[in-house]
Amino acid sequence: MVSISFLKRLPAVLAGVILAFSILAHAAAANQSGPTANPGAPPGYFALKPYILPAKSTALDKQLLAIMEKYKIVGLSATVFRDNKIVWSGGYGWADLSTGRTVTPDTLFRVASLSKLVTATALMQLYDQGKFGLDDDIGKYLGYRVFNPKYPDIKITFRQLLTHTSSIVDSGAYDAIVEENPALLRKIDIKDMLTPGSRYYTAATFSDAAPGTQFGYSNFGAGIAGSLVEKISGMPFDQYCAKYIFKPLNMDAGFEPANIKNWKNIAVLYRPDEQLVNFRPTKDNYNNSKPEPASVTAPLGSALGRSPAGGLRSSSVDFAKFMQAHMNGGVYNKTRILRADTADLMHSMQWFGYGLDGLYKQKGLNFHITDDLVPGRRLVGHSGEAYGLSADAYYDPDNKFGIVFMINGANLTQANPYYSVENSVAKTLFDTFAPKSSDKPPKIKAKAGTSVITVNDRKIFLPVPAVVNTAGKAQLLFLPAISAADALKTGIAQSGDTLTFTYKQTKASLTVGQTAITVNGKAITLPQAPYKYNGQILIPVRELAAALNINTKLSL
Structure with missing residues (x-):
């Protein structure tokens, strides 16, 4: 295969011709053999085998496959939507390197922090019903007082949880449990992590900043938001989302893989070795066996074991339905999941500053507002990264146009502030499908x-x-x-x-x-x-x- 470093030294046009020819040759080889374990790979790793070129390949197919080749993407699924319609979807590469299962638009991925959009939507559905106010103290609804010990008289609110300004961070017991004993999240009462003197309480759970004053990206905060969904609705978090979000939108998606109809098409997630030659499975490697339902014994109101921060499985096509609902004022296909005012509220800028090395500069209620993914476009949505996955779901509110794409393993480097592979895929989809950026005056x-x-x-x-x-x-x-x-x-x-x-x-x-x-x-x-x-x-x-x-x- 032609090396990318060699191509960088050639004129752009010649490099493109060589790379396109290389992809075609590589694809032909793939059609003959398909993926197998690399005899020279370390135990537990698989080689990234040649991609399969679609039978009637388009210019877009070749562009995306060239990006995949450059960044060593294992598999890519993408969907493009405009107004109330999906205008294109595609899948490339491998959902499972061990079996040769390919990615399609219906392949499901563990979408990491895209999950936070669903968690916020579930909570805001209850806001629609008048069940709480954004600036209410969360302790009132959890049933016990929650406060930063450095600022005991300042309340922590729903708005702060949804803007990552609550001062609750991941560096305390939460990170320790995730890294050392993640199964404990299914058993633990979050009260024991949030109240002084309890078994898992530590002051390191709270930052030095006062609640409401500083951005601090918090997966634990998202878990608390999911726990509030349980406390207020009286339902387990995953069941609530299935009933009030996924079923109305006709999404085969969920936080419990065992309940997904198309579970056999869940992609394995991978991380590469340092040479970007071999890939190690990290998540959702079910080996064609139906996943066992998670045994969650934590009391209702402790949703960490249901992974509100990152555990959603969805295809790009189904997640595009969810994004269209938000883009179109809470409605998809005549089904309303939010009041129009509430959708606008979630997308209104609630915070600005500089967070996560510049990835976050503007934020709504768990919706990221960015100018950095596609040049010249202000987009609303979220990105996700975990276990080797990279995913993005954003839309342009002025032009009613959006994209969703999911990658299950790649060279995730050169972040400025997005990974280069994210910018490349997003720009390609916008260049191909997006209407000209609107210059109409506000x-x-x-x-x-x-x-x-x-x-x-x-x-x-x-x-x-x-x-x-x-x-x-x-x-x-x-x-x-x-x-x-x-x-x-x-x-x-x-x-x-x-x-x-x-x-x-x-x-x-x-x-x-x-x-x-x-x-x-x-x-x-x-x-x-x-x-x-x-x-x-x-x-x-x-x-x-x-x-x-x-x-x-x-x-x-």
């Missing part, structure tokens, strides 16, 4: 004193009400900085009382109390200075948009 409708604005028919929920001030003959709309960034689709960063908004190549900085905005180093006078209110910095939106050359239509 139409912002707002009223003074309201906590909701509308931007191109999408509602954005504000942390404090909008303010309309008069400066001479002009009316100035002041919004919380986080909501302004959401409405204008800008990047946002904060240093003290100074905010910097980024749009394409333009940066604009504003400071509380200063009647000037600095745009790429040049100061422009503002009719009124930004100011603080109830912990938020309010900024003049129309003036910010003009400074960033964003053509905005404002209706007050």
Whole structure:
């Protein structure tokens, strides 16, 4: 097979021709033999065998197979959707290297942190029913007090769990149990991990930051969210999701593999050796035997053993149904799983900053808001990585277009902030299927004193009400900085009382109390200075948009 390092030294066109020819030759060999254990591989490892080229291969097939060859992807499943329809799906490579089972669009994967979108949706369905408030203390619903011992008087809320700002982290007992005795998660009462003096309690479960002040990605927090689903609904977490999410959306998916109809088509997950030649099974290697149901003996309200943070199995096609429901205001195929306002609330920017080495810069309620996966596109969704799997599910809300793809083993390197393989697959799918990025101006409708604005028919929920001030003959709309960034689709960063908004190549900085905005180093006078209110910095939106050359239509 042609080496990638050799190709990098050739002109791009010639390299592409050689790589395409190599793939065809390699595919022909695969059609003759199929995968077998590599006689030279270490015990327990399998060689990555040649891919099978589809009989009537398209340019897209060849592009994706070239990416697979470059990053040593074991298997890839992908689905593309627009509006209310799936427009394409495909599967390549191997679901099981030991048997030669291939990946199809219906192959199921353990999707890691994509699961958190389902967990958040389950919890927000109960929010729809008025069962709790986002800023309620979670201890009230768990039945015991939960607090950071460094800040005992500050409550921990549902909103904080869903934005990873609760100060509950994985570095305490949770990580120790996952690494040393994961079966214990099926037995343990999470109360024993969260209350002082209990058997598994440790102060290391809580960060040094006060609840609500700092981002800290937390799988344990997602497990607590799933436990709250159990406490509030009175049902085991996996059964709740099956009844109220998977069955209504006609998804053959679940947190319990034994209950999945198509269990024989669950992909094995793999990690490569250092040479990216041989792959070791890490998860879901059932050897054609139906998985045994997990024996969960933990009391209701302790859902860690059902893996709300990462244990969902789904195909890319079925997960695309779930994503379409979110993209289309809580509805898929005339079936509603969320109120439209609740879906918009989940997708509204709730936090901004810098987390996980820059992967997280903006966040909704467990929905990731990113500008980094596909150049020039603001996308909403989530990524996942565990046991060798890499997966992404995102949509462009302006163009009603989205993608889901799942990889069960690959060279996961060069993160900036996504792995290079993720950027390559996502860009290829967008380049092939996505409509041209919309340049239509954001139409912002707002009223003074309201906590909701509308931007191109999408509602954005504000942390404090909008303010309309008069400066001479002009009316100035002041919004919380986080909501302004959401409405204008800008990047946002904060240093003290100074905010910097980024749009394409333009940066604009504003400071509380200063009647000037600095745009790429040049100061422009503002009719009124930004100011603080109830912990938020309010900024003049129309003036910010003009400074960033964003053509905005404002209706007050």
